[in-house]
Amino acid sequence: MMVDRHAAAQATAALPGIPHDDEGPVFREPWEARAFAMAVALHGRGVFTWPEWADALAREIKQAQAEGDADTGETYYRHWLATLEKLVASKNVATETILHRYRDAWDHAADRTPHGQPIELTPDDFPSA
Structure with missing residues (x-):
């Protein structure tokens, strides 16, 4: 999934906590x-605003710190x-069941993928419903 530079710059400006360098976000x-x-x-599709995102992310980080995250x-x-x-779940973009199904599929795909190779989902990564 690609992000255009303009959208990435907007996100970085709206959310100053994003790790970045002079060229944009770093990962x-x-x-x-x-x-x-x-x-x-x-965000570009209007699912949430950056202030809404920032509030939700701040709550998530605060909760993690309260549970012992060293915030390094x-x-x-x-x-x-x-x-x-x-x-995504609270906005009904996807249900928690769907999110868990995809998370489990990614875990399965990661387990079968050799180190250093891209992880790709296949139908075999999803358990039968």
Whole structure:
């Protein structure tokens, strides 16, 4: 999933906590970029505003810190992804059941994918309904 530079710049300006450099957001792993791109795409479709996103992300981070997250930066996009999942469910974009089904499928795909190779979902990654 690609994000245009203008949309990424808007997100970075609206959400100053995003890890970034002079060229835009930076990511430690490919899944972080994908989570970022999904949030930017959903924002672009009007699913949520950046202030709404920022409030939800702040709540997620605060809860994680209360549960012991040391907030050293490595977990930022885990909070981002958790926020994305919660907003998608609360906005009825996808049900929690669908989100869990896809999360389990990604876990299955990751387990079968050799290190360093891109993870791709196949129909076999989804259990029969």
